[in-house]
Amino acid sequence: MKPQTFDQARQVYTTQAEIRSMHTHEAYLRAVDLFLEFLGDRSFAGCLPIHAHSVPTPAEIPLGALCAADERILAVFAQWLQAPSTDKSMDKRPYSPATVELRLAGVRHWLDFLREKHWLPPQFSLDRALDYLKQEESNPEDKPPQPPKAAQAHQDITALLSYYDHQVPPRRLQADSARLAQWELTRLRNRALVRVLADSGGQISAILSLNTDRVRGDIPSLVLDVMGKNEHRYQIVLQESLPALRDYLQQRRVPEDAPEPLFVSHDARYAGARMSRIIAWRVIQRAARAVGLGTVSPHDLRHYCAQRLIREGASLEDVRRKLGHRSLHTVRTYYGHLLEDQPPTDSPSPPSADPLG
Incomplete structure (x- = not known):
């Protein structure tokens, strides 16, 4: 059955994705969970149309809500992973480059799994999303202007x-x-x-x-x-x-x-x-x-x-x-x-x- 929400898409991925290593499987699921947390953060400067959906939890956002205007989603997710942490106790940002790379690999694998099943909406191009991510990775300095951190005197x-x-x-x-x-x-x-x-x-x-x-x-x-x-x-x-x-x-x-x-x-x-x-x-x-x-x-x-x-x-x-x-x-x-x-x-x-x- 085709998943209707991001949470359902995660559940199907958990049971059907072919990942040989249990360690990699757990790491990729953690990446998907962080991605859902990112979808629920409306305070981030790089918010996309997908963030505007009013639902009790980000996991309940319809998968079909992804649109062409959301194709920077992986690039913005990469920025979010490296943003300063909030006051929330579970917020461990900013993550190291190695961790960012691992989380992005997990989300890419998940989205690619959904594409192979023809479950991504036709108005959203994963290829273009990956192109935006490559631009972000090749230009890490290209971020929304923010004042330098006061802590680094x-x-x-x-x-x-x-x-x-x-x-x-x-x-x-x-x-x-x-x-x-x-x-x-x-x-x-x-x-x-x-x-x-x-x-x-x-x-x-x-x-x-x-x-x-x-x-x-x-x-x-x-x-x-x-x-x-x-x-x-x-x-x-x-x-x-x-x-x-x-x-x-x-x-x-x-x-x-x-x-x-x-x-x-x-x-x-x-x-x-x-x-x-x-x-x-x-x-x-x-x-x-x-x-x-x-x-x-x-x-x-x-x-x-x-x-x-x-x-x-x-x-x-x-x-x-x-x-x-x-x-x-x-x-x-x-x-x-x-x-x-x-x-x-x-x-x-x-x-x-x-x-x-």
């Missing part, structure tokens, strides 16, 4: 940036020179990564796309063209991070005539593979925990770069160019309040060329 991020400068290897490695060398190379990579992100203000996807041939030469600064979201090109400048980056590349012994990914894995299983966003997130989160911070993402280092510029007297237009934003309005939404917090000067400043003043 300037001095806290500074402590995070210096963590890998003084990290001490575990004692168990002291007797194994090969493993100790691998650990040191990983430390240098991690130090360079956090320094480059904070120095450049670049999007994590852009930084991880760089190759070693882009950073040749012993010069005090580098200007690099990178690709942002929607194929928008902008420039990043590396200056203060260059010593850490060169230390890493020198220790890695990158060949001059063979460009390689700038940041790579040093795990024996994936040695030489380009670093993923998930690993980059873990590198930053490990340092954040070590210095007593909460969740810190690569995007928080982008905010740090902008905040530092403003504290040093930069205009919002300067910040827009540095971060590669197309819209000055977006920059104002993020950082306009920081200009208002700046202490007054002793004498009036000359008129600014920045249209925001």
Whole structure:
């Protein structure tokens, strides 16, 4: 019998879906439960038409209510999983990138199961929903503008940036020179990564796309063209991070005539593979925990770069160019309040060329 509600669709999936591993089966059901919880959250900024249905519980929303305007549902669900938690005791957001990936895999499997049974409404395209999700995953920085988290104070991020400068290897490695060398190379990579992100203000996807041939030469600064979201090109400048980056590349012994990914894995299983966003997130989160911070993402280092510029007297237009934003309005939404917090000067400043003043 064709399920009429999301709850019925979950029940049928529970009994009929072919999943070999019991562990995977339980994880996917948990993903579906979180998805139903997401459908019931009307307070989230990315609400879709499906959220507007007035029913006692989200599980009772008709499956046939899905429409073309809901095709961003997987992308919005991904944003919801990474949003700050509410006051509800069971709300464990924001989830780590690995958990987000697992939950999305579960919901995709569920919806694909429903499509194979021809139970998804014809006005809703799962293929288009998956395309929107791919755009979201390839552009994690493309979120509704929100002010940077107050908890990540300037001095806290500074402590995070210096963590890998003084990290001490575990004692168990002291007797194994090969493993100790691998650990040191990983430390240098991690130090360079956090320094480059904070120095450049670049999007994590852009930084991880760089190759070693882009950073040749012993010069005090580098200007690099990178690709942002929607194929928008902008420039990043590396200056203060260059010593850490060169230390890493020198220790890695990158060949001059063979460009390689700038940041790579040093795990024996994936040695030489380009670093993923998930690993980059873990590198930053490990340092954040070590210095007593909460969740810190690569995007928080982008905010740090902008905040530092403003504290040093930069205009919002300067910040827009540095971060590669197309819209000055977006920059104002993020950082306009920081200009208002700046202490007054002793004498009036000359008129600014920045249209925001």
